[in-house]
Amino acid sequence: MDWTDPECPVARTVDLVGDRWSLLVVRDAMDGARSFGDFQRRTGIARNILSDRLRKLTERGVLVRGPGPTGKRPVYELTPAGADLFAVVVALRQWGERHAFADGEAHSTLVDAEGRPVPPLVPVDAAGAALPAGRSRVVHVEG
């Protein structure tokens, strides 16, 4: 892999999962999808592309491909790194809910185990206060 911008973690993440389908595959994996067919039906993705994405996500450590319950028929599951994309998916979901739907338009939303809406994910500073982009900055960390 050669990175778009080798020192920027945002760019590396986009290189790894930032295409049109990968994050939707991860979303569905978080929602219980396991088999090739699960992913294909839920996303509507073309089979060849799905095949390619499952392979790449596996190579990249986001998914693991294991033998299914019957030994054959593989299942794909999130690795710890894949499960850690939860914050990314939640951030995308919440932004979409706020800015990509007209008022009153049907959509899905995320709730906790008791069915209560998940509160907005807000970046905070080291003291715990809300952190707008303007009060943060990017610094270099030597290797």
Added chain:
Amino acid sequence: MDWTDPECPVARTVDLVGDRWSLLVVRDAMDGARSFGDFQRRTGIARNILSDRLRKLTERGVLVRGPGPTGKRPVYELTPAGADLFAVVVALRQWGERHAFADGEAHSTLVDAEGRPVPPLVPVDAAGAALPAGRSRVVHVEG
């Protein structure tokens, strides 16, 4: 625009900003980029693609194109919706720092106004407790 998955906010967000370059443009806008040349130099993106992305991000309400200080020479700035992508960019950045770099590899990181590292963005439930993907679920909201 026709949506990949009209009811899913994750999918809509990916449709709007989920290509290879848009989020890097947004990242750079958050870091002070304003002019066409700023974005081109920082991202290294091809000019025609940058031109297209700036136009689409503007159409989609993420950027506004204003006249520059001298009247001519346009500048691109984040709209409130664009600035609200901060949580998404932070989530991508933090995942990348955790999973896309070898130990000791040089990278950039985000710090607050006092130079302290920004703590990890963690989804929480309605009570404020850390929420793993497995204890959340997606529910439908009628229009």
Added chain:
DNA sequence: CTCTTCGGTTTCAGATCGCAACCATACCTC
């Protein structure tokens, strides 16, 4: 043993991308 489902791979046309060249308008210097 046949029928259907599942998990892919192959093929091919069309869309997208990146590079390089080109162009018009600022802006800067004298």
Added chain:
DNA sequence: GAGGTATGGTTGCGATCTGAAACCGAAGAG
């Protein structure tokens, strides 16, 4: 204000990526 340079794009073109559909072998199901 003339000449040179930087800026903000657009155009052309070959290379890459994508999606729809067809195809294929292996696994269940009856």
